[in-house]
Amino acid sequence: MNDSIRKLAAWAEAEGETVSALLDEPMSRHTSFRIGGPAALFLVPRTRGAFAAAVKKAVETGTRFFLLGNGSNLLFDDAGYDGAVISTAALDAVSLDGDLLTAEAGASLSSVCKAARDASLTGLEFAYGIPGSVGGAVVMNAGAYGGEIRDVLEESLALDPATGEIRRLTLEEHAYGYRDSVYKHTSPAWVVLAASFRLRAGERDEITAKMNELAGRRVAKQPLEYPSAGSVFKRPEGHFVGQMVEESGLKGYRIGGAEVSEKHAGFIVNRGGATSHDVLALVEHIRDVVKRNYSVDLECEIIHVK
Numbered sequence: 273m274n275d276s277i278r279k280l281a282a283w284a285e286a287e288g289e290t291v292s293a294l295l296d297e298p299m300s301r302h303t304s305f306r307i308g309g310p311a312a313l314f315l316v317p318r319t320r321g322a323f324a325a326a327v328k329k330a331v332e333t334g335t336r337f338f339l340l341g342n343g344s345n346l347l348f349d350d351a352g353y354d355g356a357v358i359s360t361a362a363l364d365a366v367s368l369d370g371d372l373l374t375a376e377a378g379a380s381l382s383s384v385c386k387a388a389r390d391a392s393l394t395g396l397e398f399a400y401g402i403p404g405s406v407g408g409a410v411v412m413n414a415g416a417y418g419g420e421i422r423d424v425l426e427e428s429l430a431l432d433p434a435t436g437e438i439r440r441l442t443l444e445e446h447a448y449g450y451r452d453s454v455y456k457h458t459s460p461a462w463v464v465l466a467a468s469f470r471l472r473a474g475e476r477d478e479i480t481a482k483m484n485e486l487a488g489r490r491v492a493k494q495p496l497e498y499p500s501a502g503s504v505f506k507r508p509e510g511h512f513v514g515q516m517v518e519e520s521g522l523k524g525y526r527i528g529g530a531e532v533s534e535k536h537a538g539f540i541v542n543r544g545g546a547t548s549h550d551v552l553a554l555v556e557h558i559r560d561v562v563k564r565n566y567s568v569d570l571e572c573e574i575i576h577v578k
């Protein structure tokens with residue numbers, strides 16, 4: 273353990289119940305891919321204040337850190353992470369004020385969608401079934417079935433780790449693009465503490481029916497029976513990744529424990545014991561074949577953390 277990690281771990285210990293800390297925690301336990309070696313320090317803050325304090329302390333001690341939402345868009349390296357992974361898993365409160373829904377960074381999109389449905393508020397149905405947290409979804413501009421976070425976001429509360437300043441970011445200030453936002457272009461990365469979504473009054477039965485329909489489409493099309501990190505590549509203009517991969521004969525192609533899904537060729541699934549090395553080798557193979565067949569450069573959506 274290096275000195276900066278030791279200092280951060282000692283701080284967490286002194287914080288008591290508001291932050292729990294684990295040493296050498298395998299990231300395979302915290303990612304939907306079930307892949308990844310140990311993080312030197314794994315922190316789980318239990319309040320928004322403790323979350324902000326943990327990030328600031330990481331900066332102060334000179335510890336490199338990574339913000340973990342639900343881990344559903346990540347490939348943690350087999351070698352692990354030689355810094356602190358700060359998880360939002362325990363920050364899950366959701367509140368409503370009229371048609372404005374506010375959620376802490378770690379609230380799951382599914383629980384946020386259910387809270388909106390229970391209040392007969394429409395607008396978030398598209399996000400039902402995306403297995404991410406609010407923080408991850410705001411950063412990634414998560415989207416599905418014609419909707420995206422930017423369609424409903426009112427503002428987010430951002431912590432700048434460099435200065436400790438907390439700012440309200442308006443929708444425009446997110447500079448949203450396809451699976452892209454200002455959060456992906458700040459260094460050290462800004463932290464989403466919470467986000468608010470502007471919804472509209474709707475019919476609860478219609479909202480429920482839409483959510484069920486979309487969940488059903490996911491079950492039918494996506495290989496939810498195996499660990500994965502969702503679509504591996506961003507959608508290139510004018511092309512469908514799954515179709516190109518399938519037409520290239522790659523469905524079921526396997527390297528080690530990583531396999532191009534038989535059910536949806538845009539997914540790589542972990543068929544058991546896959547390593548990050550297996551996944552990266554498979555990603556490269558797919559990119560090479562698709563480039564050769566279609567002259568298209570595929571760009572990874574999944575984030576490789578090392």
Ligand SMILES: Cc1cc2nc3c(=O)[nH]c(=O)nc-3n(C[C@H](O)[C@H](O)[C@H](O)COP(=O)(O)OP(=O)(O)OC[C@H]3O[C@@H](n4cnc5c(N)ncnc54)[C@H](O)[C@@H]3O)c2cc1C
Pocket residue numbers: 304338339340341342343344345346360377401402403404405406407408409410411412413414415416455461462463464465494496500501502503575
């Ligand atoms: C089966 C399956 C289906 C999927 N379907 C879709 C889909 O339909 N549409 C879609 O868009 N995505 C989909 N995904 C991908 C993934 O669910 C989304 O990208 C999601 O938004 C990621 O959220 P997360 O909380 O899991 O973030 P993580 O994977 O934990 O992190 C993603 C990024 O966000 C950062 N981050 C997380 N929390 C914070 C925070 N509080 N502050 C700052 N940065 C933070 C991380 O550091 C990282 O850079 C799917 C994934 C799976 C496994």
